[in-house]
Amino acid sequence: MIEIEVKVRLEHSKARSILKTIGAVQLGVESQSDIYFAAPYRDFAKTDEALRIRSLDGKAVLTYKGPKLDSVSKTRKEFETPVDEATTTQILHALGFSEAGVVRKKREVFSAGEITVCLDAVESLGEFLEVEIVAENEKELETSRAKLFELLKQFGAGEKDSIRTSYLEMVLEKYKD
Amino acid sequence: MIEIEVKVRLEHSKARSILKTIGAVQLGVESQSDIYFAAPYRDFAKTDEALRIRSLDGKAVLTYKGPKLDSVSKTRKEFETPVDEATTTQILHALGFSEAGVVRKKREVFSAGEITVCLDAVESLGEFLEVEIVAENEKELETSRAKLFELLKQFGAGEKDSIRTSYLEMVLEKYKD
Numbered sequence: 473m474i475e476i477e478v479k480v481r482l483e484h485s486k487a488r489s490i491l492k493t494i495g496a497v498q499l500g501v502e503s504q505s506d507i508y509f510a511a512p513y514r515d516f517a518k519t520d521e522a523l524r525i526r527s528l529d530g531k532a533v534l535t536y537k538g539p540k541l542d543s544v545s546k547t548r549k550e551f552e553t554p555v556d557e558a559t560t561t562q563i564l565h566a567l568g569f570s571e572a573g574v575v576r577k578k579r580e581v582f583s584a585g586e587i588t589v590c591l592d593a594v595e596s597l598g599e600f601l602e603v604e605i606v607a608e609n610e611k612e613l614e615t616s617r618a619k620l621f622e623l624l625k626q627f628g629a630g631e632k633d634s635i636r637t638s639y640l641e642m643v644l645e646k647y648k649d
Numbered sequence: 650m651i652e653i654e655v656k657v658r659l660e661h662s663k664a665r666s667i668l669k670t671i672g673a674v675q676l677g678v679e680s681q682s683d684i685y686f687a688a689p690y691r692d693f694a695k696t697d698e699a700l701r702i703r704s705l706d707g708k709a710v711l712t713y714k715g716p717k718l719d720s721v722s723k724t725r726k727e728f729e730t731p732v733d734e735a736t737t738t739q740i741l742h743a744l745g746f747s748e749a750g751v752v753r754k755k756r757e758v759f760s761a762g763e764i765t766v767c768l769d770a771v772e773s774l775g776e777f778l779e780v781e782i783v784a785e786n787e788k789e790l791e792t793s794r795a796k797l798f799e800l801l802k803q804f805g806a807g808e809k810d811s812i813r814t815s816y817l818e819m820v821l822e823k824y825k826d
Contacts, residue, residue, distance in 0.1 A: 511744065513690030523744070532731075536740040551739040555711075556730040563713040563728045567688065567700070 474607045478620045480633040482601040484591050490627050502528045505573040507561070508640050512568035522640070523569070525557055532557035573647075575639045585621055597642055600635075601606040601627060651784045654701035655797045657810040659778040663769050665806050673761040679705050683752040684738070685817050697725075699748070699817070702734055711735035743800045750824075764800055774819055777812075780805060 509523045516522055520539035525532055531554065538549035576595040581588065590602040601621055607616040621631060637645075686700045693699055697716035702709055715726035753772040758765065767779040780800055784793040791795065798808060814822075 513745070521743075523740075534737075534740065536742055536743050549743065551736045552742065553736040553740065554732040555732055559728045559730040560711075563700075563711065563730065565700075566713050566726065566728065567716055568690070 474610065474613060474616075475604060476607060476613065476620060477602060477604045478617075478624065479600055479602045479635045480624065480627070480629040481635065482599060482629060483626055484593065484599045484601075487591055487599075487601050487627060491582055491584070491589065494584055494623075494626060496582040496589055499581040499583055499588075503526050504575075504577055504579055506640075507568040507579075508572045509564050510572040512570070516572070517641075519529045522571060522638075523564075525555070525564075527557050532560065534560055543581050543602070556560065573640050573644050575643055577639070584623060589623075590637075594639055594642075596646060597639065601629075612626070651787065651793075652781060652788060653784060653790065653793050653797060654779060654781045655794075655801060656777055656779045656812045657803060657804070657806040658812065659776060660808060661770065661776045661778075662778060664768055664776075664778050664804060668759055668761070671761055671800075671803060673759040673766055676758040676760055676765075679756045679758070681705050681754050681756055682754075683754075683817075685749045685752070686741050686746040687749040689747070693749070694818075699815075700741075702732070702737060702741075704734050706713065709737065727812065750821050751816050752820055754816070764797065765802075769816075771816055771819075773823060774816065778806070813814055 473571075491533045505527045507525045509525075510516060511523070514521075515571050519562040522535075522537040524535045524537075526535060534555045535550065535552045540548050578593045582591070583589075586605060590604070592600040592602060593602060601624075603620045605616045605620055607613055624630065624633075682704045684702045684704075686702075687693060688700070691698075699712075699714040701714075703712060703714045710729050711732045712727065712729045717725050726765075729749070755770045757768040762764075763782060765781045767781070769777040769778060769779060780797045782793045782797055784790055801807065801810075
């Protein structure tokens with residue numbers, strides 16, 4: 473299974489009316505607070521890995537994301553475990569990991585047929601729309617990407633608007649100086 | 650709060666009859682499987698730290714133990730979080746941690762007044778008895794140690810029998826060659 477995602481900058485007031493027009497169904501709303509950690513022994517920015525604690529609704533999840541496995545999709549190994557947020561942060565600090573950055577966002581999730589649409593309101597960054605589809609295999613990759621961009625067209629967005637930078641990278645870039 | 654522990658080698662058949670005589674109350678029995686991890690960037694044996702996943706009764710806990718804080722007691726920082734065992738092992742492997750050793754034991758826990766007594770049957774190592782008391786502060790340390798050795802005397806054990814080596818170290822020592 474391959475997850476294909478495309479993210480664009482888009483005002484949510486505009487997105488909402490289009491979601492209504494195309495008959496998308498709202499699945500839920502989450503307030504996510506993601507703390508990303510830096511390892512003391514390798515540079516996750518260079519190795520394209522991420523270690524994160526996501527907190528939502530009083531629950532927390534520790535997630536490891538491995539490097540992207542190819543250059544055309546965002547496919548990557550991902551391992552997740554529910555944890556206690558406070559003590560897991562203490563464990564990571566004790567092991568020498570430090571906080572690299574925090575991404576806080578409100579995520580509204582919609583279903584538009586086989587495509588999942590997220591409206592992300594990211595603290596200090598603004599409003600985004602993310603579309604996602606799950607392909608069964610590599611062969612479907614191109615067809616699936618085409619479907620995503622076909623849907624995005626209805627929101628007035630195209631390939632040139634696609635943002636491959638992660639929210640964490642955008643937050644770090646913003647506060648670099 | 651300071652945890653003071655003394656561990657000795659002792660046949661459980663002998664220990665059980667003495668526990669009965671002194672009126673100790675059995676609190677529970679646990680089958681614990683502890684996987685200890687080695688970090689890719691520092692030697693936990695040298696830094697006197699430990700990172701472990703303990704599994705018992707289908708549940709798992711990730712525990713970090715910091716270096717002992719002084720030379721007289723086994724006081725150390727300890728942080729614990731419930732986790733999913735399989736994915737946490739995957740996360741640690743992906744981060745470059747490797748399995749340093751496994752300690753499997755059956756632990757029977759008894760209460761003898763303010764002292765907790767554990768009968769540990771450790772795979773490949775044999776039978777042990779561990780006594781533990783919690784002191785409110787440093788001042789009580791000596792009194793508490795004295796209480797532990799007073800109880801141990803009833804089991805025919807003294808200061809010279811005290812084992813400061815951890816089960817992991819004993820397991821690693823055993824399979825060194």
